Amino acid sequence: PHGEGLREGKEGLRNRVTLVDVIPTRRNITGRPCERSGVIPALPLSSPQGIAARRSQGQAFSRASNLNRPRRRALVSSERSEEAGDDEDGLRKGISSVKRYVSRREFLVQSGAFGAGLWLSVRGGWAQGQSPNEKLNIGVIGAGGQGGSNLSVVAQTENIVALCDIDEHRLNEAAARFPKARKYTDWRKLLEQKDVDAVTVSTPDHVHAPASIAAMKLGKHVYCEKPLTHSVYEARMMAQVAAEMKVATQMGNQGHAAGHTRRCVELVQSGALGPIREVHCWTDRPFWPQGINRPTDTPPCPPHVHWDLWLGPAPERPYHPIYHPFSWRGWWDFGTGALGDMACHCMDILFWSLRLGAPLTVEAECDARYPETAPKWSIIRYEFPARGDLPPVKLTWYDGRKYPPADLIEGEKYPDNGTLFIGAKGKLLLLDVYGSSIKLLPAAQFKDFQPPAPYLPDSPGHHAEWIQACKTGSPTGSNFQYAAALTEMVLLGNVALRVGKKIEWDAANLKAKNCPEADQYIRREYRKGWSL
Numbered sequence: 437p438h439g440e441g442l443r444e445g446k447e448g449l450r451n452r453v454t455l456v457d458v459i460p461t462r463r464n465i466t467g468r469p470c471e472r473s474g475v476i477p478a479l480p481l482s483s484p485q486g487i488a489a490r491r492s493q494g495q496a497f498s499r500a501s502n503l504n505r506p507r508r509r510a511l512v513s514s515e516r517s518e519e520a521g522d523d524e525d526g527l528r529k530g531i532s533s534v535k536r537y538v539s540r541r542e543f544l545v546q547s548g549a550f551g552a553g554l555w556l557s558v559r560g561g562w563a564q565g566q567s568p569n570e571k572l573n574i575g576v577i578g579a580g581g582q583g584g585s586n587l588s589v590v591a592q593t594e595n596i597v598a599l600c601d602i603d604e605h606r607l608n609e610a611a612a613r614f615p616k617a618r619k620y621t622d623w624r625k626l627l628e629q630k631d632v633d634a635v636t637v638s639t640p641d642h643v644h645a646p647a648s649i650a651a652m653k654l655g656k657h658v659y660c661e662k663p664l665t666h667s668v669y670e671a672r673m674m675a676q677v678a679a680e681m682k683v684a685t686q687m688g689n690q691g692h693a694a695g696h697t698r699r700c701v702e703l704v705q706s707g708a709l710g711p712i713r714e715v716h717c718w719t720d721r722p723f724w725p726q727g728i729n730r731p732t733d734t735p736p737c738p739p740h741v742h743w744d745l746w747l748g749p750a751p752e753r754p755y756h757p758i759y760h761p762f763s764w765r766g767w768w769d770f771g772t773g774a775l776g777d778m779a780c781h782c783m784d785i786l787f788w789s790l791r792l793g794a795p796l797t798v799e800a801e802c803d804a805r806y807p808e809t810a811p812k813w814s815i816i817r818y819e820f821p822a823r824g825d826l827p828p829v830k831l832t833w834y835d836g837r838k839y840p841p842a843d844l845i846e847g848e849k850y851p852d853n854g855t856l857f858i859g860a861k862g863k864l865l866l867l868d869v870y871g872s873s874i875k876l877l878p879a880a881q882f883k884d885f886q887p888p889a890p891y892l893p894d895s896p897g898h899h900a901e902w903i904q905a906c907k908t909g910s911p912t913g914s915n916f917q918y919a920a921a922l923t924e925m926v927l928l929g930n931v932a933l934r935v936g937k938k939i940e941w942d943a944a945n946l947k948a949k950n951c952p953e954a955d956q957y958i959r960r961e962y963r964k965g966w967s968l
Contacts, residue, residue, distance in 0.1 A: 558684050558909045572906055573597040575632040575656075577623045577647050580606030581761065582661055583638030586688070589899045590636060590659075600626045603761065604740040621742045623647050627654055634684070634906050637661060640770045643748045645670035646968060652681045657906040659899065661688040662780035663772055664916065664923040668931065669946060669959035673968060675920035684905035686898065686912045687919035689780045691870035693895035697785060699887065700864070700871035704789035706888035708876075709859025711827045712790060716844065717782050718834035720852040721774035726766035727803060727812035731756050749966035766809045772930055773810025774835035778853065779926040780919075781869045786831065786855055787922050791823050794943035795831075795925060800932040803836075813838050816929040833929060846877050931957045 575598035576587050587596065587610060600620040601607040611619050620626040623643075627635070627650055634657035637647045645665045648658045658678075664687045665671045678685045691697050704712065730753075737743045737755035746760055747753070750769045765771035786792070795818040802811035813836025820829040834840065839850045844858070845865060855871070857864040862881060867873040876882035895901055901912045924943075931948065932939050934957045939948040948954035962968065 558682055558905055558911075570907075571595045572633045572657075572903060573631050575626050575629065575635045576600065576610070576617075576638075577626060577635055578638035578661075579610035581638070582688070583636065584610065586636045586638050586659065586661070586899070590903065593900075594903060598626045598629050598632055602742040602745045604742075606761075622745055624650065627651055627656070632656060634658065638688070640746075640764045641666040641772050641776060642750050642770045645674055646749055646962075646966065648674060649677050649968060652677045652683050652685075655681060655683065657684040657902070658916075659686045659688065659902050660916075662919075662923075663776045663926060664780070664919045665927070666770075666772060666776075667958065667960050668924050668927050670968065671920040671923040671927065672946060674916050678916035684902060684909070684912065685916040685919075686902035686905070687780065687914045687916065687923075688898075689784050689914055689919070689922075690898040691781060692784055692788075692914045693898035693901060694870055694872070695894065696872045697870045698892040699890065700785050700866065700874065701789040702888050702890060702892060703864065703874075704785075704857060708861065708885070708888070709857060709864055710861030712857050712859040713827050713829055714858040715786050715790070715829060715831045716834070716840040716856040716858075717779070717786060717831065718839055718850070718854060719774060719778040719782055720837060721778050721835055722766055722810070722812075724763045724765050725758065726773060726810045727806055728766075728809055729806065730808050731758055747963065749962035751963055768808055768810065768934070771810075772927060773814075773933075775810075775814065775816065775833065775926060775929050775933075778835070778869075779833060779929070780922055782853060782855060783831075783833075783926060784914075784922065785866065785871055786857070787925065790820075790829060791826060792820050792829065792831075792925065793823070793921060795820050795928060795941055797938055797940050798928045798932040799938035800929060800936075802933060805934070805936055810930070811933065812836050814929075814933055816932060818925070818929070848875065848877070 572594040574590050574594050574596055576583060576590075576596060577600045579587060579599050579601040580603060583601070584606070587599075590596070591614070596614040596617045598620065599607060599610050599614065599617045600623045601610070602621055604621065607619055607621065611617060618626075618629060623639075626632070635647075635651045637644055637651070637658060637660040639647060639661075641663060644660050644663075645667075648660045651658050660674075664674055703709075733756070734754040735756065741755070741760060743755045753769070759767060759770065765777055766773055771777070797819045798816065800814055800816040802814040804811060814833075815838055816833040818831040818833070820831065822828050832840065840856060842850075844856060845863075848865060851867045853869045855864075855866040863877040865875045865877060867875065876885060895913060896904065898914070901910075904910050905912045905915075928939070928941060931954050935948070935951055935954050937951060939954055940950045941947075942949050946958055948958070
């Protein structure tokens with residue numbers, strides 16, 4: 437089973453929050469749309485006029501799509517590869533010089549249909565004479581596991597014209613469902629197929645950025661699984677290319693679209709907890725092998741697995757079943773450990789609601805440091821500066837069945853995955869990843885509490901948002917501007933883990949000011965023949 441184990445039909449679209457013994461259910465919310473490139477705004481407008489505008493625009497947003505809502509969610513996937521530019525200057529030159537082919541669905545530039553506020557424009561709207569109801573042609577990069585789940589969702593409303601996986605068993609299983617789609621084992625070849633409008637990228641982490649950036653450079657819209665990238669530098673580049681190419685993007689942290697997620701954001705931002713200076717977040721992962729050394733045996737690679745393509749930009753090594761199809765997550769060359777697997781889910785609400793950005797410092801402790809894998813457990817501490825009228829925040833992450841001190845939750849039991857906000861007036865305990873059940877503490881203090889009036893807009897569904905954005909230029913909640921900032925913050929925890937010291941972060945220059953040895957983990961090298 438894949439990471440978070442959420443199911444979008446249940447979690448990603450359920451438009452309510454269960455506050456255990458405290459908050460009644462609320463439904464049918466409206467609100468103000470995004471302030472920049474599809475990022476849902478962090479705070480409500482304070483004026484009555486602003487609130488009214490927000491609500492009227494939110495109603496328009498929630499009515500904007502007649503797309504069927506996705507119902508499924510599932511496991512993991514596989515696939516690899518790429519070539520393009522090299523350093524950052526080369527990347528920029530490549531972006532400016534790349535030829536964008538004009539497909540039958542050449543998109544128009546849309547000028548802020550949602551009015552109020554800044555957001556980067558996305559090429560949206562079909563060519564003249566074509567309806568937004570016409571179907572997208574989608575290519576699927578990574579067709580098994582989580583890729584198969586994404587495939588099932590987008591296929592409910594769109595055309596599947598291309599399938600790619602390095603595992604021919606998985607590829608053929610998907611092709612049996614979509615016999616008209618062309619098959620590939622190398623995603624670079626899929627991107628050459630001229631009728632592909634958009635792609636889903638559901639590969640191991642180390643191929644997310646190469647495949648997504650190559651697609652965006654060709655003007656294709658991209659839905660990419662979480663974590664958005666394998667390295668901090670790649671996250672910065674994903675945001676840059678998405679902005680320059682003006683394509684519709686969405687990262688696969690599906691709970692971002694849930695109604696209960698938005699209720700939690702509104703609750704935190706309402707001030708009911710007072711100023712928040714401390715947050716704790718944890719997961720029960722890993723449940724795959726970590727804290728181990730490379731195997732010494734070299735079993736033969738199965739004939740249906742294209743191992744060189746699976747490795748893609750990663751350093752060459754012999755095939756072993758300990759990597760493919762699922763256990764790659766704990767290996768630094770391919771995955772990002774428990775933090776990378778879950779934090780883009782678990783930290784989403786706190787990052788959004790507290791308007792966090794780049795941390796000032798990050799430090800980590802763990803059971804031991806292993807040269808090739810993430811540790812068996814870790815505790816990572818982030819420090820963030822004040823943001824406007826919001827105070828500095830200390831955020832602590834726990835994995836491997838480590839939890840915050842027991843006295844912080846006043847006799848409650850820690851759930852397997854959760855978050856604890858500690859404010860000057862009270863505490864908010866999320867009892868799962870996206871806060872479908874929560875508790876306010878101390879319970880007696882909040883027994884008569886009424887939640888704030890909803891203001892964040894409904895989502896038609898995480899995948900449906902992206903499909904709608906591809907066709908109309910409308911905003912997405914976890915677009916690559918928002919998702920890259922979240923991913924950068926998350927992956928800095930792995931940088932601190934690997935260097936074994938507290939790092940002082942210079943976000944503008946992507947440097948650990950006190951730790952030059954961190955450079956190799958901020959921006960990785962690619963195997964010859966592969967580049968970003």
